[in-house]
Amino acid sequence: MKRILVIQTAFLGDVILATPVLSELKRLFPGAELDILVKKGNESLLLNNPHLHELFVLNKSNGKWKAIFGLIKEFRQNNYDLVINLHRFGSSGLITALSKGKKRYGFRKNPFSFLYTKRFDHKIGDGTHEVERNLSVISEFGAEKKVRPELFPSQKDFDVIQPFVKENYYCIAPASVWFTKQLPAEKWVELTHTLESDSTIYVLGAPSDKELGDVIIEQSTHENIENLAGRLSLLQSAALMKSATRSFVNDSGPLHLASSMNANVTAFFCSTIPDFGFGPLSDDSKILQVEGLDCRPCGIHGHKACPKGHFKCSQIELIDSH
Template sequence: MPLKILIIRFSSIGDIVLTTPVVRCLKQQLQAEVHFLTKKPFRSILDANPYVDKVYAIKSKIGEISQELKREQYDWVIDLHHNLRSFQVKRLLRVANRSFDKINLQKWLMVRFKWNVLPRAHIVHRYLDTVKKLGVQYDGQGLDYFIPEAQELPLRNLATDQNLSPELRNALQQGQYIALVIGAAHATKRLPVNKLIEICQGIKLPILLLGGPDDRPAAEQIARATGTHVVNTCGQYSLHQSASLVRQAQQVITHDTGLMHIAAALRKPIVSVWGNTIPEFGMTPFYPDGMDENTTVEVKNLSCRPCSKIGFDACPKGHFNCMEQIDPEKIFLAIEPFIPIKIS
């Protein structure tokens, strides 16, 4: 009889996408019955994953589904969140379990004292360490992201819905555009609007601005200041639809955020822009073995960076040098080979 395994990761988009190699390897190598516990806003990411047999989702408390979880009679719990809620699940179920190492001490030392004792291991490999005892090994196939067919966004629809020039409409219909992800959960992970305007003005190639409803005011400001080659889609589409636009783009420029990891799962060339967080935390774009399509853009050797392992609503120092000093030329050099069509 196959093992029945519960994986726990409550949030957020990128972190859940980064767990997908664990899900796939458990299913393919052990033929296990794999269940996943998360929060309701992220359920759709997992519902589309064919390696997940059942998804449980909570609004806020484990008690919402405690009886259902107990009835499942799991053999193992794989805790990829390692917080109070996941501890409550393990205490409730009282079965064999493994938790991943969050390296909080090493991150704190890096943030507080700039002592770099961080492991040279991607978070994906630290997630996979939790299932080694079960005989599971990484298969080298990278991340997974599955877009339901009904959520695929044909480019002809996008080009028709927008008030575009014929030249730009034709470029979009052919997928000859850059996806520029302007959002991120924390302000210190996001380029300021003036910097995004500078980047868009310098590119002069078809650009789709991607983000959520909260990003729309900034996107409108960017689009007004940069010209007709920039199309604002922020807040118009679901996560899966935005992922569809990422999948059809020729290249993606993004902050350290969920769509960055989705872009890596879809094997897209990425320019990742880093502010207060650093790649050394182990959450860079993760590709299959032998593939690296990421160009990292960051301001090195700032004495204040990293200032947090996650982010802030504003720069604690007030200057925001980690983003204000980003050199747009590094981004221009990374994208120029990809799109031959320039929009005047």
């Protein structure tokens, strides 16, 4: 194989969970040029990735179809030997189908998969990890079954976070896009009260998460909490997690940032379950959840509000969190 394209235009966590495919392809085809397509906003995750030849970005700001067909035109000129689509939505399937790749692999769930040369099942709920599902697409080439994701913060990223590195510090990432996947603010406050009084706690997240961080700090009696939401890049956040005593996350993107650095991590699963295949992959990882609820899980992606109105799955016991 001379040139390979991987497509993953879904969310932040999905891109991180695609990185084992990149590392395995480079191991199996060391001489191949390896490209990837991600959506606008996720490209910074793959900066410094030594396996990549070219990073393409799906930017819909000037029109979705203009962007899609512009990429298709470019990809058709690249003469790919293999195009691998890890996303199950139509636009990525169309790009794959029209790429002129000699081999076009992807998941059967994609509406354009009938135009692939090979299709694969994508079963959620049986405990198979998403990394394993992704790697199954290249299993015929000798790929390992399970490989930890990898991100590559630069030396500059580590220099930026160095002032925050203490002998004993924790990272918390309290926000999620979905309400029912997010441990409530009062539980995060409770968590801070279980951590050593002489430790430092950093709140991580996007600029939009700053307000939640401020609420946690205001309500907590812990005296050493600093809100870094919106102040660090994704790779800088990952770098800070790497040497933390422990990081605490929801079932969301920061969970996979921690996995990519093999950082000590505790993940809180509220409305979703680890059997969906998105749990932590660090050597030292814990999963905390409420067992025995008939209404859980109530969906793969979570909801904007609890469908039952009680949100009992968020009442996780924190005593064994670290």
